[in-house]
Amino acid sequence: MDLNYTPRQQAFREEVRGWLKENLPAEKLASYDTREGFEQHREWERKLFKARLSMVMWPEELGGRGCDLTEWLIFEEEYYAADAPMRVNQNGQLLLGPTLMEFGTEEQKKRFLPRMAASDDMWAQAWSEPNAGSDMAAISSKAIRDGDHYIINGQKTWSTRAIYADWAFGLFRSDADSKRHHGLSFLMVPLDAEGVTIRPIKALNGKDAFAEIFFDNVRVPVENRIGEEGSGWHVAMATAGFERGLLLRSPARFQQPVRKLIELYKANQEAADRDPSIRDAVMDVWSGAESYALSAYQSVGRLARGEKIGAESSINKIIWSELDLKIHETAMRILGATGELLSSAPQSTDDHGWLEGFLFAQAGPIYAGANEIQRNIIAERVLGLPKA
């Protein structure tokens, strides 16, 4: 065990910190759940890409700089510490990207990954269906083989920012008679293809954060399939593992708001201390964010030793989603009566976006597999308890 950063790692940290200081947008970008904000975020992603900082772990030839996981953690720490913009192309970069790295052909990698790293292509996921939420195997959208194409029909939903995105990826039933996990294929679909209709879904906050995607005889070439025909479930499970696991929610994403929560608490301490649970919650989320960060470093070390991270990623999912909720619940308690005000309200005292974060945190225990499902997975696959 050696908890010192190497000189190379420290130099990388300095480089990232310096670059961000030089290049951060002077003004806060608009919400990426609006068209304007989405394009502002795309511009920012392009700037990151040009500095080879958009996907630091990817190989140089795919637009990255071949960093290891520790360097990625360092990048994330500096990125969040600088309050840099949210990453708008995460569905591509963090979910599909690693999937392509593992299951894609060389041709697919070259075709998709550099454009993804540059955010020339923006990606949406087409995962859920109206009757397949946490039960991902209940998929009914079909992709029926017709020569060297698939013909897609069906409907996907909860596709984040799909109304602005260029591409979507998801699971489709390529064997019309198959059931549950069998006969599914993993396809990538251009969202400007003929037969694709996208209808926004307005979220809690009134913004078009999600969409439904309707497929009406959409033709997709077979080379857009990842993995073998019919083995999409296997590929998707790996993707779901990335999502729940380390990459989607790097620890810095929670350590930074905890730092700000502590500032908020200290600035309002007298009022906050009338409810002793607030101070206790602040201490608890401090410990939770630290522990999540430590666990990430531990996982990075284990992966470096060649170990695999399996069903434990379900524990990760529960921990970060509940932590995020508690951080924002506590901030709302401290804000008290002005907490309900939108940031546009003249009397708002919320200069960090706590309210937006509080709303978003509500979704954490639900998306990427509801926490109830994650607890089943932990019980069955980590502890070995019998299935119901």
Added chain:
Amino acid sequence: MDLNYTPRQQAFREEVRGWLKENLPAEKLASYDTREGFEQHREWERKLFKARLSMVMWPEELGGRGCDLTEWLIFEEEYYAADAPMRVNQNGQLLLGPTLMEFGTEEQKKRFLPRMAASDDMWAQAWSEPNAGSDMAAISSKAIRDGDHYIINGQKTWSTRAIYADWAFGLFRSDADSKRHHGLSFLMVPLDAEGVTIRPIKALNGKDAFAEIFFDNVRVPVENRIGEEGSGWHVAMATAGFERGLLLRSPARFQQPVRKLIELYKANQEAADRDPSIRDAVMDVWSGAESYALSAYQSVGRLARGEKIGAESSINKIIWSELDLKIHETAMRILGATGELLSSAPQSTDDHGWLEGFLFAQAGPIYAGANEIQRNIIAERVLGLPKA
């Protein structure tokens, strides 16, 4: 709504308070989980009975004084406020007693209730079996009819203080071929009958708090059956309702320790406030105990209006058991390093029996139907959700 006590009710309160002040044992009785303490408690019960205060709600001819539920609440308030001894014959008085009132014959009532009120007979329950815990219908002990007797064979367990008791009551399978809820009969069995063997079970605290009861061809006359042959489940369900509901855990039982917890907190405030969750917990259990008391008064009013209390009693069971746990957890946190000491330890600072109460509170969410089962009942019978 009228939240004033009537002059009669106030006079009754004064009478109980005065009597207790005169008659309370000068020294704390020994634990009723020991033979010595058991008999001390029986003496105390006899004293209460002589003052017609052991079962105030029972009719005068059965040894009570015909009080209504409000007066019973008043009695309980005074009883707990005076720190009077724990009631040793509760299994009889609070579970079997009401069952006999509702389902017993006149002859049975006369034969059993006055002796129960006087604690001439001490009662144990013979409810659970080794393979029938929260699943009460899994009973396999048999009571096969032989003329005007039943012949009992089988085993019961978790019978509280059965090694000291005189009688036991429970469910037995009177139809050998029946399954689950069918073919059960509710019987009362003298524990000195031939063929009864009682083996103590040592509890967490090292005391013989429970016992197993073995029945080897025990003959019990049919007049010891409550209700019809084969309809024991129906009778037992009513008993279980009493147990979970109001009678077993009167609100004063929690208001009194909360009062003491607040004293303990105030006496140790500086140390306790280093952990802000302690003050918050003290406030929370204060509110919980009050709310439990208010709910009891509300139920009493509803019963007086002729309403029935049904599956809501499952909510009661969860509330009091979790409240009891939190009260004692909090006390242990305040006691800190000396909390682990037995009351016999010279350096113990626990002058209320918090540690014993903490251990006992662990059982609350388990006995009388585990809280998981109660939550199922609430979901299915109060909210109408579908069975699994």
Added chain:
Amino acid sequence: MDFTFTDDERAFQDAISRFLMTEAAPEALREIWETDAGRSPDLRNKMAEQGLTALSIPEEAGGLGMGDLVWSLMTQELGYYGIPDSLADTAYVSAGLISVLPDSVSDRKGWLEQIAEGGVRVAIGHPVNPLVADAHLADFTLLNHEGEIHAVPRSLIDVEQNPSIDSSRRLCRVMWEPSSATRIADAETGAPIWDEALNRGALSVAGQLLGLAQRMLDLSVDYVAQRKQFGKPIGSFQAVKHHLADVASKIEFAKPVLYRAAYSLQHGNADASLHISQAHVACGEAAHLAARHGIQVHGAMGYTWEVDLQMFMKRTWALESSWGDRAFHKARISAAIFADDAPLGPGQTFGRS
């Protein structure tokens, strides 16, 4: 000793419920939200026709002379139906304040009569709330200046709107100049009146929160009974059952707390403030849990604008900190229960008169 409502009181609550069910369906509320004023004169008129504005106006001023207990039933219905109107501010809190003003306030009786008829809207600016609800369309607003009470007509105030996450809220910063013309009570007279207004406001919020909790529970029960996953209604899964059972338990045990608080206020019990703060916290926690477990069992559907759950969740999050946030009420509870003469232990349940 009888801690239940009369048949009449329960019939009244049922009638309100049926009335609001018809007049304030979620679709109608969404339309009202979209309007500039955020309020429906039509709905307000109908409520006045039903006598709801006259509930606690004394009989001699044309009202029904009912008290806080009836309002504890009424506010639950306002919460349950998510009524986008500060009816309770006018007809309960302000009416209560005006009722106890000294006779020397010459407008007193007239105001009460107008409230009873539904002819005025009154907003109230208590210092515990940083903003004033509905001041933009109130005929006059009751305002605090160094403890004095002022009744300030709309023409003498400027308002700045502050949008809330709850689209049904209309919160205003009120700018005004105190003058002897607007003053209706000096600080000494005002102090106990403001205190009582705060208690009444907090109780009104507690009732609404409890109604919101019940609504979110009902919506969730309906949803999980029909929504299927893994081939079964999700309401048959134990984790979902237990989430909703916990909400039902919280509601069941917050209810008598609300009623005791209302009784204590109505009867001038010395522990009324303690009981009201307990009710605010208990009902707030029930509603908060109902929102959290509600959205959890709704899954992603609960995160949408389209599904009604959001209306009630956002109202919950807004009201939880209204008329005193949780810390405010916990501070009042602390002060009372840790005091040397605190009403603790068995036999103190109904407090001291």
Added chain:
Amino acid sequence: MDFTFTDDERAFQDAISRFLMTEAAPEALREIWETDAGRSPDLRNKMAEQGLTALSIPEEAGGLGMGDLVWSLMTQELGYYGIPDSLADTAYVSAGLISVLPDSVSDRKGWLEQIAEGGVRVAIGHPVNPLVADAHLADFTLLNHEGEIHAVPRSLIDVEQNPSIDSSRRLCRVMWEPSSATRIADAETGAPIWDEALNRGALSVAGQLLGLAQRMLDLSVDYVAQRKQFGKPIGSFQAVKHHLADVASKIEFAKPVLYRAAYSLQHGNADASLHISQAHVACGEAAHLAARHGIQVHGAMGYTWEVDLQMFMKRTWALESSWGDRAFHKARISAAIFADDAPLGPGQTFGRS
């Protein structure tokens, strides 16, 4: 940067585990509890033979020269097997204290050699603990008198036993007279040494609590997999699954907290006290939840003397408040994270050297 243990370290932990599994089965522990001294000289000797008493003794005094990190593995095993022996007090906390005594303490090297050989028991009376574990049979006890360190032989102390709910604990009130003959460090020298001893004691408790949590989880998993109700193993019910999944999560995330704390102490990190208090609280909460959910899924069986769960629950309840109760450690966390120069935010994870 490598936050993992070496293969050697993990092999060491496995070896300890196999050794204790054989030598300290629950039946054997129950027998030891029943003895007057509450300790087994035989078990202690075997542990010494395995080199466990020599772990952190410097090599020049015949030890293995290992540090806090290895002890964070070792203490987990002591907890997992519920070892009724204050081995860690002698071989870890006291040994650590003695190692940093000034050279002027002439007995220093001899004591370390004797500890390494397993020839002495040393008890330690830190002011944070009201009583001293195992002073009744320690050859000498390290005691605090106004900040000074005294090494007091058994013959110069009187002890009064204080039975604990955990039958494996032997807690003594120690009565003694300080004298220049027993003083081995003055108050100024003693202050940082006592502070370090407290940190080491707290870390030792944290490790044991984590081991206890894992043991209670394992016992519970075994129980629910075989115990049937309603015709199925109770481990197939979602509520039971979720109880145990929550315990597994707590353990999984307390573990790296423990290891960072051990590393910080071993490497003299300026934030070591913060990290150790965090570990004490996190491991305590994992163990506390493992006990609560453990007994819940065991049902009434968990409430008996006969089933082994009780041994580990009671040890948990005792150790939770040992070497600083939760309030003590939360106070240290507060002081550190609310300080102006607190190490907060991304990039501060491994503290300041």
